[in-house]
Amino acid sequence: MDNRVKFARGEPRGKTLFALYYFMHKPKLIVILGPTASGKSDLAVAIARFIAHQKLATGAEVISADSRQVYTGLDIGSGKITQKEMRAIPHHLLNVASPKRTFTVTQYQRLAKKAIRTITKENRIPILCGGTGLYIDAITHNYILPAVPPQPLLRKELELQSTEMLFAQLEQLDPHRARTIDRHNRRRLIRALEIVLITHSPVPELKASSPYDLLTIGITRTQEEIASLIEKRLHKRIKAGMLIEVERLHANGLSWKRLDDLGLEYRWVSRFLRGLISKELLLEKILLESIQYAKRQMTWFKRDKTIHWITSEAEALQLVKNFLTQ
DSSP, X not given: OOOSOOSSSSOOOHHHHHHHHHHHSOOEEEEEEOSTTSOHHHHHHHHHHHHHHTTSSSOEEEEXXXXXXXXXXXXXXXTOOOHHHHTTOOEESSSOBOXXXXXXXXXXXXXXXXXXXXXXXXXXXXXXXXXXXXXHHHHHTOOXXXXXOOOHHHHHHHHTSOHHHHHXXXXXXOHHHHHHSOTTOHHHHHHHHHHHHHHOOOXXXXXXXXXXXXXXXXXXXXXXXXXXXXXXXXXXXXXXXXXXXXXXXXXTTOOHHHHHHTOHXXXXXXXXXXXXXXXXXXXXXXXXXXXXXXXXXXXHHTTOTTOEEESSHHHHHHHHHHHHHO
């Protein structure tokens, strides 16, 4: 029996037939998520190769859901997958924006939806993979995101407050967002406050329905495992040239302030390069904040009760096979 995903009886011809199919059937979408350093990218590639090998569809392609991997030049510090690691699996939403300008969730949503339509049209399976919860939810639950333009006067007022005061205000106005945001990132705190103060609305709760037929797979690790993986990854990135990468970004016109805003590795490496902290403190800060970030990611993901949490690749592949042959 041919278990491949098909467009009705055979593949449709032309845009009209594809549009008709698209609106009559929910396209299948596989989501791979989990905390930082948990192995999401490797699992997504393994699943894509499994789909092709098992002939469950004509193939699969990966769409990144990472708020820093969208930027060109942020490679080592963001953990961007390399061409070799992709193993010939097409990847989307990498290197689509200049780090000199902020890339918004709305921009991500538009490009990711376009990629999903293109992949589905080719009778291939889109795999959304990443750890940025807001990016994932913007796709899987089709959030209508508030188009809040920058508010110069409000921003000036917020800029006068300390980082601690900004976080305390967000905690009061949008407790859930406060639990998942980087509390040291002034740019993100100000933007979050800007949105909630203008819209008078916190981050929306997940809706029960989705425009996609979803299989959401979450990688679960113990806190000890995550801490160990983060530490190993940090030393690997230092050895791979992360400090040189940040030096090059600054030499190419990326300001120290912007590097600080990009958070985690980029924040602390830029401070080290300016002589503000020691090498020991650099490693300590990146390790600590990465572990805290992993906890915030899990806080976000735990809102979604449809996630299938797995501890092995074999579990994931079985879920995928069942999903695509049902």
